[in-house]
Amino acid sequence: MSAHCQLTGRKPGFGNTISHSHRRSSRRFDPNIQRKRYWIPSEGRYVRLTLSAKGIKTVDTIGIEAAVTRIRARGEKV
Numbered sequence: 746m747s748a749h750c751q752l753t754g755r756k757p758g759f760g761n762t763i764s765h766s767h768r769r770s771s772r773r774f775d776p777n778i779q780r781k782r783y784w785i786p787s788e789g790r791y792v793r794l795t796l797s798a799k800g801i802k803t804v805d806t807i808g809i810e811a812a813v814t815r816i817r818a819r820g821e822k823v
Contacts, residue, residue: 748775750797751816751823752804783809792823 749756755776761769777798782791787810794816796804804812813823 748778749795750776750778750800751795751819751821752800752812753797754819755797755799785809785813794823 757776758774760772760774762772763769778795779798779801780793780795781801782793783804784791792809792813794800794804794812816823
């Protein structure tokens with residue numbers, strides 16, 4: 746599963762781990778990705794979405810219908 750949010754588009758960020766001796770090695774900052782199942786009343790079915798924690802809060806605020814509309818506007822299949 747790729748670490749990106751279907752709603753907000755959040756992806757991993759990249760940076761460096763810096764040791765005590767100041768040597769640098771590459772690391773990645775992954776978003777908090779969860780798989781969540783939502784009921785869409787208009788379509789009469791469940792949808793499983795891969796969302797970040799921020800994306801889940803956004804769905805709670807705007808509703809699942811508007812969230813699915815946004816995801817489809819980005820060109821992703823739901």
